Every structure is written in structure tokens, then in C-alpha cells.
Amino acid sequence: MISAKKLTLRIGKNIILDDVSFTINTGEFVGLIGPNGAGKTSLIKIILGIYKPTGGTLTVPSNEQIGYVPQSYALSSVVPISVLEVLKMSGVRSKEILITVLDKVGLPTSFLQKNFHTLSGGQKQRVIIARVLCQNPSVIIFDEPLNGVDFETKIKIYELLKVLNKTEKVTIVFVSHEVDHIIDKCDHILCLNSTMHTGCHPLDFAKGKKNNCPLPSVNTRIVPIHHHHHTTTTTT
């Protein structure tokens, strides 16, 4: 279980996160939503230990191994690199393990020798997910992994995540600004809002409405993260 109490993050004068509290239970499939600029990536970086929060506490049990799948556009290099080399970045060298992991994400063994850059968006994502799986994570955080991926691939990746969640018992934290795609997949949605003081309803973003908050038609628990501030400026 990962729990955060009153997390605050300031960078210079900017308040990136203000008084953010939430809990992620073991084995859950959690959506983390919020508009661009709400601080989703910053929050992830705190969970991953890249950023230190300026206030509040984050509790991550020491046996929790957190894996991370970054946004796909971050991997836009041009020098050839084989899928095998990408997977070996995880530190796992045994080819048998790598083949097993590749199989889990639905890619054949022949992919090991392929140039990563010649793969489709969805295949690249699978390779990156496989790399994370090599590290035997108990939690995987996906930071908007489906940007620029076609609809059919999105559905397949969701299914893969669902399988990982159910059969491998991996806690999934899925970050997105596209609420409509994840709302019925998640056990629990965390909403990070920079525009309202009392949290928000995710469907608002999907429909572009801010004042109208219809109840979700699906069986999903929505937990607003209280998040007081919106952007810049305080001089304290």
C-alpha cells in the first residue's frame, strides 16, 4: 500500500502540488487523472523517489518494487537498438527470462533481434512494459503510455494491463488525461485537479464540462485528491 498525506511540492516559487493525500491499495488498478499541468508527472516522480516532496509524507513499504513506464515520446532516438538490448537495460541477462517476459506481453521470441525503432507504437510499448516486468515490480506506474497509439492498440494494451493486474497481482497506476478510456477499467480513480478546490469529477474532462458533474454510469469509485492550488505565485 502506498499512502500520501498532505504532499506538497514547490519548485522555486511555483507550487506544483499542494496538500495532496491519497491511498493506493495493493493489487488495485488505479487511474490517476487530471488535465495537463495538474502535476501528474510530478506526483509520479515523488512516488518514484526522483523528487523529494517539500511537505507532507509519502509512505512506500520497503518491499514494494515500483516499475515505471514512461511516456512513449521520450524514447525517440534514431541510433538502432535491438529489443534484446532494450530488455537487458533492466539488468536481467538470462535469455530464458527475457523470452518468458516477452511472451507475457504477447510478443514472439523473434522480436529480440529486431531494431526497436522499426516497431509500431504498440509493440514499442509492449517492449517497454516487458522491460519493467523483468524487474519483478509489485507496482507499475504508466505515465500516459498510450499517447499517439491507435485505438485498437490501446484496447490491447489495456487488456494486457488487466491481465497483469489479475494474474500477476501487480498494482497498476495508470496516468491519463483521457478519462473516457480508463474509467471502466479502474477499481479506483484518483483525480488531480488544478482548477477546482474540492477535487473534480473525471467525466467533466471527457465532456469538456466543468460545472456539470453527472454520476458515473459504471461501477467505479472516484476519489478526488484535494489539491488546493492552481499555479504559480506565493512568496512565502
Place this chain on the structure above:
Amino acid sequence: MFLPEFLQYDFMIRALIVGFFTAISTAILGNFVVTARQSIVSDMLAHTALVGVGLGILWNVSPVYLSLITTVIAGILLWWLGRKNDQAPEALSMLLLTGGLALALLFAHANKNSPVSLDAYLFGSILTVKTVEMLSFTTLNIIIIIIVVLFWRPFLIYAFDRDFSQVLKRTVFYEILFMVLISLVVGIGLKVIGGLLIGALLVIPVLIAQTFAKSFSHNVIYSVIFNILAVTIGIISSFYLDIPVSSGIVLSLIFTYIIAKILRTAYFTVAKFIF
């Protein structure tokens, strides 16, 4: 025993030895540099390396080692500026690039009677490498190659996937080490090929190899081979054709690049007809 004419001169042998090892280290590092999209960094560092040359001219000491020191300092400074991240890094690097050249000019201007000319370091002067320099450059190149091989995985992660590298331990250490290695290679390159042309040794072999390779390690091997060939051809052709070594090296790299592109296009055109 029969020796070709160019091997009968010590300066040629020294040049070939220094060129050989520099070709290897620049090609290997170049793959990481291009993958990390930092090609412009090498150019920036080369300009700041010239500050060391300027100081050497001013103080009448050997510019070679001073330029290694200034490059490493500039490399670390650039890393630090890049981390602050509130302004575009390639724009910020312009501060160091132009500032370095301006300082180099200023220092060189202050001592007009110096036997050393700034030109030699702008365009390289591998044929004038002394034995001591040959030994120190070669040792340094070998150390650089060993370090890269030892830290292959973290460097590759850093170059390929910055987000993922942040999750790993000791990222800062690897980032600085990587920057220091590029700085050292650039410092050596100043004498070998010149500050204005060092980018060629780091980047062009990588581009050539890309037309054939399917994996990073293959790309490294191919680029090392092409770099060694180009440097050797450059040095030998300067001996027989009386052209500047650096021109010979860069032009043979570019020529190889064009040939590689043509071969690749031809291969795919033929393959389309056959399959």
C-alpha cells in the same frame, strides 16, 4: 624489410597511433552522444576547449593539457546548466560556445609572439604530435574505452531513455562521468582533428553505421571500423597528396556516408524487385 614510404617517418607513425585510438574512442562515445541527442554538445565543448589553448598561448605552456582541463570544467558546467532546465539547453550552450571562442581569441591575442597558433587547434595538427603527447593521448583513450565498456548499461540507459535512468541509482554520477568522458575525447580531438571538426569523428561514423546496423552494439562496431578507416586514409592521403589531414579525414567520412546511403537505396530497390 620493405616499408611504405609513409611509415619511414616517426611523425607519421605517431599520427597513425594517436589517430587509431582516437578513432575508436570517439566512435564508441559518439554512439551514446547521438543516441542521447547531444551531438551539439561536442561542438560546444570543443569551443570551450579552445580557452585552454588560449591560456596555453598566453602563459607559454603546452595548450594540450590545459585544454583537457577547461573542457572537463565546461562539460560539468554544461551538465549543471542542463539540470536547471529553466531555459532551452541548446540555447544555453551558446553561452559557453561563443564565450569560449571569445576568451580563446582574447588570450591568444594577448601573446602575439607565441610559437603556438590557435589555428593548429581549430583545424587540428596530428602530424605534430610529440612522443609524450602520443603516450598520454593513447593512455587516456584506452582508459576512456575501458570506462565506457564497464559502464555500458547505465550509459545506454541514460542515452536512450532519460526517464528510465532517473529511476535508477547513481544517475547523477553516470551523467557527470559521461560528460567528463566526452570532454576528454573532445580535448584529445582538438589536436587530432581540430576543435571545429571534432564533431565529424563523433557523429558521422554513427550515421554511416546506422544504414546497416540493427542493434546498438553492431552500430558501435561498424562505426569504429569506419572511423579507423577514415582517420587512416586521411593521414596517409595528406602525406601523398599534401592536403590537410583534417580535410582528408572529414571528407573520407562524408564520402563513405554518401556511398553507404547509395548502397542502401540500391539494395532496397533491388530487393523490391526480387521479393
